[in-house]
Amino acid sequence: MHHRSTAMQLRSLALAALLATSFAAQADTVALWDYNPTPTTTKHTVSANGASFATLGVTTTFAGGSAYQGAAAGQALNTTGYAAQGAGDLTRGVQFMVDTSGYTDLVLTFSQRNSNTASAWTMLQYTVDGSTWLNATTFQMPSASATTFVNGLTFDFSGVELANNNADFGFRFVATFAPGTSAYAPTAAGQTYATTGTIRYDNVLLSGTAIPDVPVDPLPVPEPQTYALMLAGLATVGLLARRRRVG
Template sequence: MQIRTLALAAFAAASFHAQADTVALWDFNTFSCSSACTDLPKGATANGGKMSMVGGATFTSAGGSGTGSAFNTTTYAAQGAGDLTRGVQFMVDTSGYTDLVLSFSQRNSDTASAWTALQYTVDGSTWLNATTFLMPSNKSTSFVDGLRFDFSSILEANNNESFGVRFLATFAPGTSEYIGTKDSLASAYRTSGTIRYDNVMFSGTAIPDTAPIPEPQTYALMLAGLAAVGLLARRRRAG
């Protein structure tokens, strides 16, 4: 799929269908780890889901969007190296659901990569580009809430035990270098810059697992039809 580079406002306002069910949610509210963290937070999932780190990125907890904690990532690649190689990944079994929508909150430090790529997989190993988005410099010290990406047009994401997404630091479009969130300058980027994620949620529409129960009048019509067939059969035998 071709990469679509979107301004943050357009990304946040991407169209999505109303969803009735939460397929997976990582709110990080009880996550607490300040250094040398190795145990990744677990989310609440309908079928199962797992977080993992990509590349050499590391993590701690930090203040969240609203109450509780957020998932704070750092140790990104050196300037001009490792494009799309470091970040965080979420694998989610979407079996029994369609029309997947991803929503989340993000906060960058001044020296983090201003550009992030969202990728997805439908086979658990091949990663495709969904979009790239830019965190504005005036939001470098606060969360941007309500970010969304609608996967409903990607039919392979439906009812799929091997679906997943990942957020990766990426070079500024058309360049071979990262730019820092503050002032969008390459000189502002640092490997120690941090990107926080909070309230990462996958929602979707449950696939009905049973056939609709016929209304009473439908049963009556069925019985009347069977009775008519039986009567006709008896008349034929009698004739």
Template sequence: MKFQPLALALGAFLALGGLNAHADIVAQWDYNKGSTKHSQSMNGASFATLGGVTTSFVAQTGSSDPNAGQAMNTASYAAQGTGSLTRGVQFGVDTTAYENIVLTFDQRNSATASAWTALLYTIDGENWSQATTFKMATGNLDFVKGLSFDFSSIAGVADNTNFAFQLVSMFAPGTSSYLATGATSNYGPAGTIRYDMVTISGTEIIAAAVPEPESYALMLAGLGAMALVLRRRQRQA
């Protein structure tokens, strides 16, 4: 127990470099720069529409964006009873050097849009899996802020050049038809869905630091000095 300070010092020395991990924005779409699809990307990023969906830029009033700007509006969805999980938007993000990947976004539906949206993802660029679903509250036609999904427990998402995800409209679970977002509305292909502040964040992967020879020498000198102090205290006790 008398040499506990030595163990603590050694542990602290070896742990340096792993204490400063924090979440970074890997890619973000805030749509505040005209027709630019993504306005910030630390790594490679891409965007595409699915199934003939069209996009335009509209007011982002009510979203979590702190700056007055725009949101992306999507339209031209499938007819009732057709095309579930085939129409929406796709975002590709190179997560190389990042782990603990988390998606957050804001969404606003019109009354006749599908209340249900599915989140799909791929780690190889070809095969897609369903991560989760999101349902807009019936009758809520305002932006729903901070929708999120944590990918950190899914193998292959971190440190991956092929990671991509989709937000697609889907039938109400257990049915073969879309459910309208509006409380008194019927679903229609003219319904629209707005997205804003689509953000992928993660923590940088930091390799365990290997001390340089000079660092070893400095550490050993410090440990030697501490040992000498401890021996003197033992003799005086």
């Protein structure tokens, strides 16, 4: 029987190694908007389970994109028509809904380019129920980078447990007032904020780790001799119990 126990232990160790390898694997693409080569819609480029896009009070066109991580520059999503100065904080921008079913450890990366008069500050918000939006973090486009892309902007959602394996997950970018004020700050120093300022987004990527399908190791079926030993044991227990009652 010892060799059967050893075999089961080896299978368990192999399963543990397989799971460890799966979790260490490179992150998968859950959804991607790269707007290449020449997009005609705002539809996602890649989606594992389904994704959607919506505008929040702005208008969109396509303009020159970012050549990031060796990819061709292609096009980027260009947005304009933001709120008047001092009004509409956190109301105007773009929204991405992504079904993350089957994925965990989500990470968002993207590229952004502001015109000189666009709001320097953008708020990243997210939802785990499809309707209630929570603030994640703010991104400030530095004045020196006005009219050039800032690549590799990142937010790690791995600490947001409810974002994992969630068909109602989404995130959005909305213009926000400069911290501690009730006004938008222009991206470039010496400029004035304007509703006609533009913000471009490109290479919007939500990646994650696929939740592995854990194989179930079936219980071993006892061999005939094992059944015989079990029956003999039960008979012995019954005989001993009978003798106690007689005694």
